[in-house]
Amino acid sequence: MTASADSPRTTVLSVTNVKKRIKNKEIIKGISFDVYAGEIFGFLGPNGSGKTTTIRMLVDLIRPTEGSIQICGFDVHEQHDQAMRHVGCIVENPELYSYLTGWENLEHFANMLPDVDAQRIAEVVEIVSMDARIHDKVRTYSLGMRQRLGIAQALLGRPSLLILDEPTNGLDPQGIKEMREFIQRLAAGGLSLFVSSHLLSEIQQMCDRVAIISHGEVIQVGAVDELVAQGGQVVWSLAPAAQAEELLGAASAVTALERLDDVHIVADGAYFQAQMNQEHVPLVTKQLIDAGIRLYAVEIKNPTLEDLFLSLTEGERIG
Numbered sequence: 001m002t003a004s005a006d007s008p009r010t011t012v013l014s015v016t017n018v019k020k021r022i023k024n025k026e027i028i029k030g031i032s033f034d035v036y037a038g039e040i041f042g043f044l045g046p047n048g049s050g051k052t053t054t055i056r057m058l059v060d061l062i063r064p065t066e067g068s069i070q071i072c073g074f075d076v077h078e079q080h081d082q083a084m085r086h087v088g089c090i091v092e093n094p095e096l097y098s099y100l101t102g103w104e105n106l107e108h109f110a111n112m113l114p115d116v117d118a119q120r121i122a123e124v125v126e127i128v129s130m131d132a133r134i135h136d137k138v139r140t141y142s143l144g145m146r147q148r149l150g151i152a153q154a155l156l157g158r159p160s161l162l163i164l165d166e167p168t169n170g171l172d173p174q175g176i177k178e179m180r181e182f183i184q185r186l187a188a189g190g191l192s193l194f195v196s197s198h199l200l201s202e203i204q205q206m207c208d209r210v211a212i213i214s215h216g217e218v219i220q221v222g223a224v225d226e227l228v229a230q231g232g233q234v235v236w237s238l239a240p241a242a243q244a245e246e247l248l249g250a251a252s253a254v255t256a257l258e259r260l261d262d263v264h265i266v267a268d269g270a271y272f273q274a275q276m277n278q279e280h281v282p283l284v285t286k287q288l289i290d291a292g293i294r295l296y297a298v299e300i301k302n303p304t305l306e307d308l309f310l311s312l313t314e315g316e317r318i319g
Ligand SMILES: Nc1ncnc2c1ncn2[C@@H]1O[C@H](COP(=O)(O)OP(=O)(O)OP(=O)(O)O)[C@@H](O)[C@H]1O
Pocket: 022, 023, 027, 045, 046, 047, 048, 049, 050, 051, 052, 053, 054, 319
């Protein structure tokens, strides 16, 4: 999970001003973000916004036109082998041989990697909780089990970063819940996860930080809670509102205030941005009470990530 703000964070993925032009069209327009050790980083965007193109660049399947991508300090193109040693990735569906058992599939992939023996295979089988079915043929597996076997395969080489493209796609609600808990367990064990998804509630429940991409640009990046709070409001019900407005306006950094009527005052997202967090609300409210204002109610209204996403992308279709 996210390290606290004052402890140093190790960067495992660094994307700096990356652009991708295909056939004279700029598909990715200079995106930058970092992913830190042990966090779950969500990559969220509407259909056609550039998620898959970005993921393909992260693992050197295609090359950026400009900018640089580093994994654990290694440039993914210039130092391909070192960088790829630190990353496991499943883009679209995991490639599995359905006529082999789960174990045989893992053996096949282990043979392509240095230092991966039967003990490591057994370890990843345990991590993905597939001990009971690992010697059955893959064709008998559910979609969720195939996904988990794909993740086991991606974990064989002991990566620091796991990249998952839409890991809950096609799963039923129970499968989605299990996948979410599984991803959280992986992060708790110190792995960093980069998860693309169009399921906003999933991202909100699962991720520590998120980048929102639209038309090839990262339009927001930050902690899920902070992004949500940015679009938040505080509503005070009190009297006399005019006197309260004066007091609130005089309080430093309370920038975006509106008196709705005789008893309601609203402070919008700029208030949170100025204050950095919602801890300021009780302090300001106490000042009002101390000044003799009659307080009826204080309400903090946070939008969902979905509200924020829709307002940022102006209702583009998500997926
Ligand atoms: N090889 C290509 N040639 C031309 N245009 C491309 C190519 N690859 C991607 N694009 C365009 O770039 C844009 C971004 O595509 P990308 O597949 O990265 O989006 P996405 O966010 O992954 O969307 P989806 O969720 O549908 O997969 C789209 O408009 C797509 O049509």
